Amino acid sequence: MSTLSSRSARVTVRPARRDDVPAVVRLLADDVLGAQRERVEAPVAAVYLKAFDEMAAQPGNTLLVAVRRDDVVGCHQTRGRLRRLLSTYDVSSWIYTKTVVVDERAVPFSHPVLTLHPRHAKDDELLLSTFLHEQLHWFFAERQEATEQAIADLRKRFPAAPFGGRAGARDETSTYLHLLVCYL
Secondary structure, X not given: OEEEEOOOOEEEEEEXXXXXXXXXXXXXXXXOOHHHHOOOXXXXXXXXXXXXXXXXXXXXXXXXXXXXXXXXXXXXXXHHHHHHHHHHOOOHHHOOOOOEEEOOOOOOEOOOOEEEOHHHHHOHHHHHHHHHHHHHHHHHHOOHHHHHHHHHXXXXXXXXXOOOOOOOOOOHHHHHHHHHHHHO
């Protein structure tokens, strides 16, 4: 258990208990994605208790909660799930950075620190594929000259790649880089 303090309140991080499940469900339902699929009911739906019991039974998978003044104000399980996946699947040849942050306010990105979002914790394939996607950005960053040549080749073959919004990455170069990352 660890404790963080600020002027406004003290937050304690501890392993979740079964009686925390209703509060965790309320947190999940407050999320943009969770609002579409989670059900806040009293008493809490049995499916949530069953899911908690299954997660608690998995080796290396600890659901943590952040508590402020007896109220659950946050939860986290992504790191334990990622560790379990990395011990299950040998992806060691695709790991270029071992520094990983899980941030509930961030969209996943690779640099300067590989950052994931906890929403991926419910889907093993999505979590692992996102982790590997961001690792591949490190692969290309370590091979800058070859990457620039590959992007130049893509530009010749596919001029004016879309970018921005839902059309592509933040800029044209990033769209080409993502073509390389997704190809691997």
